[in-house]
Amino acid sequence: EDKVVQSPLSLVVHEGDTVTLNCSYEVTNFRSLLWYKQEKKAPTFLFMLTSSGIEKKSGRLSSILDKKELFSILNITATQTGDSAIYLCAVEAGSARQLTFGSGTQLTVLP
Amino acid sequence: EPEVTQTPSHQVTQMGQEVILRCVPISNHLYFYWYRQILGQKVEFLVSFYNNEISEKSEIFDDQFSVERPDGSNFTLKIRSTKLEDSAMYFCASSSRLGPANTGELFFGEGSRLTVL
Numbered sequence: 001e002d003k004v005v006q007s008p009l010s011l012v013v014h015e016g017d018t019v020t021l022n023c024s025y026e027v028t029n030f031r032s033l034l035w036y037k038q039e040k041k042a043p044t045f046l047f048m049l050t051s052s053g054i055e056k057k058s059g060r061l062s063s064i065l066d067k068k069e070l071f072s073i074l075n076i077t078a079t080q081t082g083d084s085a086i087y088l089c090a091v092e093a094g095s096a097r098q099l100t101f102g103s104g105t106q107l108t109v110l111p
Numbered sequence: 112e113p114e115v116t117q118t119p120s121h122q123v124t125q126m127g128q129e130v131i132l133r134c135v136p137i138s139n140h141l142y143f144y145w146y147r148q149i150l151g152q153k154v155e156f157l158v159s160f161y162n163n164e165i166s167e168k169s170e171i172f173d174d175q176f177s178v179e180r181p182d183g184s185n186f187t188l189k190i191r192s193t194k195l196e197d198s199a200m201y202f203c204a205s206s207s208r209l210g211p212a213n214t215g216e217l218f219f220g221e222g223s224r225l226t227v228l
Contacts, residue, residue: 034216034217036219041200041221041222042115042202042219042220042221042222043154043202043219044219045216045217045218045219048216088154090154098144098156098159098167098169099146099154099156099217100156101153101154101155102153103153104153
């Protein structure tokens with residue numbers, strides 16, 4: 001059974017801090033790993049990673065994948081209160097083409 | 112920016128009633144999905160749909176569930192006889208699958224919250 005584990009489950013930081021969110025996976029026939037931000041309702045897409053060692057960057061957010069060690073990290077620098085959300089990691093694997101989600105990391109950024 | 116839209120945003124129903132949740136995927140996308148998230152739990156895959164038929168379905172997607180693309184734009188999820196445990200947020204998603212390795216990011220709708228009493 002495909003498994004995606006995120007850590008920490010929750011994190012409270014102050015504005016300006018840098019955070020690192022972790023995602024490890026055990027899947028058969030890995031295809032891609034995706035990061036989503038879930039604020040109130042719909043997960044909104046952040047990154048899709050398919051290759052090891054290539055950092056994807058969008059503003060203060062960046063992510064990298066290690067296919068040998070089977071994990072990914074999501075970094076957020078200079079956090080803002082608007083970054084408060086649940087960050088979801090999901091893996092697409094096998095021929096099934098569906099995503100298996102982790103439980104998410106609840107990030108709270110205090111002013 | 113194109114988006115996936117879902118209706119209704121919230122539906123309350125009695126146990127045993129039929130429910131239809133509607134979705135309009137992004138117009139040039141070819142792959143459609145339903146996911147659900149029970150309050151406080153993980154987002155779970157229900158079903159994927161391509162070329163007017165189901166591609167994959169999870170164990171959750173039993174005979175009480177069905178999907179349909181009745182016209183060129185709508186994608187519906189029907190629950191025939193709702194149970195209390197069907198209470199969840201149901202997300203529709205679509206994908207173009209034109210990215211590297213024939214993957215493509217999923218774009219999610221805002222969700223339909225179903226409450227079964």
